[in-house]
Amino acid sequence: MGGFEGLWMLKQLLGALERGETVITATRRLARTLGREYASAQQAAGRGAWESPRIVTWPEWVEELWGQRLLAGSDAPVVLGGWQEQALWERVVRASAGADGLLEPHGTAETAREAWRLAHEWRLDMAAIRRAGNEDARAFAGWAGRFAALCREEGWLDRARLADEVKKGIGRLRLPAAVLLAGFDDYPPQQLDFLSALAASGCTVTRTAVEPAGPGAGAVLVPFPDPDRELEAAARWARALLERGAAGRIGVVVHGLAGRRDRVERVFRGVLEPAALIEGDARPSSFNLSAGRPLSSWPLVRSALALLGLTPGDNAWSDISGLLRNPYLEGADREQGARAALDRRLRRRGDFLIAGSSLPALCRREGAGCAVLERLLRKWLEACGASASPRTADEWSRAFSSLLEAFGWPGERPLDSLEFQALDAWSGLLSDFASTGLTGEAMARGEAVAMLGRMAGSLMFQPETEGAPVQVLGLLEASGLSFEHLWVAGLHDGSWPGPANPNPFLPIGLQKEKGMPRCSPERELEFAVRITRRLLGSAADPVFSHPLREGDRELGPSPLVAGVRRAAPEEIERWAGPSAEEVIRASRVIETLVDETAPPLGEQARQRGGTRVFQLQSACPFRAFAELRLGAEKLESPLPGLDPAARGTLVHAVLEETWRELKTHAALCSRPDIDEVVARSADGAIGRFEHERGHPLPARFAALERQRLRRLAADWLEVDRERESFEVIEPEEEKYAETGGVRFRVKIDRVDRLADGREMIVDYKTGITTPRSWESDRPEEPQLPLYGTIHGKPLAGVLYARVRAGDLRFIGLVDDDVTLPGCERVDLGAKVERWRAVLARIGGEFREGRAEVDPRDGDRTCRYCPLGTLCRVSECPVAGAGDEGEED
Ligand code: SF4
16 A cells, blocks of 8 residues: 555554554444555564554444443443344334324334434434424424333433443543544544543544545546446456556445446456356456445345245245245255246146145145155245244244245255355344344234345345455545555536435434535535545546446536546556457357258157147247247246136137037027026136136136126127028037148137038137238238138138127138128138148248248247247347338
């Protein structure tokens, strides 16, 4: 850290440590950095061993002094932990009048707790808050009164008042001869009072000068087109320094780092550590990112929270799917394939809700190869049974551990270093959660899981990599640090100085009067000026940068750095090698391989898919190959209620049942009991549907569906009634046919025989499809033409029966001499011959193995196809660029 005049603080701090003084820092990061610098200085002085320096943060030091008071045996209250305070505030807020109207009691309690801390630090009087404030401030004052009373009754002390309590007995404590404070931006009155009391007790108190000696002479201000290019330039600058072995610490300060953390990490990793993208690369990281991610977003913790969220009652199918794919369960690797297959089967069943209590039986029935999972689920249900009733947080903490243990969490696979650290943080979180049980309040299980989830969501977790040569920090974290090389990014005129953000529970007038942080634009400006000056002085030649545009907004430099010498991006030293992204992008050139023909199907080979072979091969040969020969299908995602396909199946079934009983047009026109026939058919259709899916529909769904089917079938019979005489032929047994060498099963919805003996093929449709989809060399819906070509009897028509509420009609083609409203008359024999030729060719191409990426109508064909990432059509501009076309 030596070598630059602007390293204004370090010498003073190291000197104080040498003299055995206690250094108190504003942040943990500064404490750690100082510890490392002290060790380096000792080594540089040729020492092999030295006494540990006394470096602590302010809260740690106050707590240490409180510990002395406890050791002295005086009668002292119990100091609450942070989560305990939060739980207590929540209890107070929830119990207050009007709490029912609060949308977010948890967030309200958090803001109230912050207001309480600020009120003590800045010496705001509760009576003054009540007097000067609005309704919110008065509500806060009321909660604060109850919070204080509860603490008094129970003998608890919160951290906002800890410094005042320590101060009361400061004369009886063993104090250091001198303390030196470093890196503080503000000294609130509470802290100043404490320091005065300290000084009065004989301790020498020194505050390091917070202002730098002056801005680095070589500071420059550089614009970049957008935030991404600005970040990449900063990463390339850092790599250039590393490559040429530049001495000293490299800092990159990013304004708004917390909100851009993932993007910043990706850019820095891509430029500084492309090898980290290769699995198993265990080199130490060359950069440290100070902003953490919520603990709940780390996979190991997310998996634990997901497991705790499962209940023996109904769970969303997606939660059960997550359980089956959870890699942190016992047997997850061994049973990976079997569990994935079970997931697929459950999705196909289509149940939106799945009872946790049914899972072991489901596993046994449908989960071949999932024996370990079945055993775990039984253990889990036992553990659930033992933890069904409401209990306190510490009891829940133990119960949660048992529930996770029942699943064998976190599994058998050795954890990597990040997972170990996350596991450690999780254990700490569970014990923090347990500590919130001090109020003795019992919670239901769902409430306890939600609270634990909230805690994991607000706890920022960052694995340790701090010794890295490049430090990427937020603006405030850079407080008190200095660097040999510094880049400050994101200081544009829309973000710096930031907006005022006063606490809503404290009267603004009082906040301004006391000069509290973030209370007004003036206060923000003053703060931003101070931070900017410090950053300017934190290195000899700092680079300040800003984007010129973000989305639609045009941006300029922050007015606080407008006076810094402007420089063009080209003037900044930057590593010129390719980033990981560029390497990957460039490598595709050598991967080019035209491979669009699969091995042909053997003569005897059986082919699944039936008529779908023709539909998919016609739409896109690659899709037919991938779905029907490779089995690359989209996984189902059950919806609440019945999905459109299930509702279509029911409509088919009710009309099939109805005509099985009526048989002829004459019966339709003469029987008086048509309503009863339709009612019986609707019952039969639902019964069949339930039998096929293996369990009944919820009663309310079934009743609604029965009603819908009756109405729709009765309306459809009115359409049939208008026709000339016909007879519905009893559906034939399943039969097979072959076209173009592809064998398929024939299951025609309905065949009507007319009085002259010719027949009509009828296909029920609940969607919107028209006979236009049968035409062209690549027909969109080849199923009915296919049936037409293999029917073998004289044909009078090939028809869709469109059965949709409010849209009931026949549409299709009839022979020249047949009349049916809505249908076009054609030479049906000639049409069938043309279809035969087209379909034989399509079937033949499938058998030959033609599998090129060739969507029939470009984007329109691809829009609903799930295979876009497999076929990579987006990388194939010719195939993907179809016209949008008009949809049926
Ligand atoms: S996304 Fe388009 S090109 Fe790719 S398989 Fe599907 S239809 Fe074919």
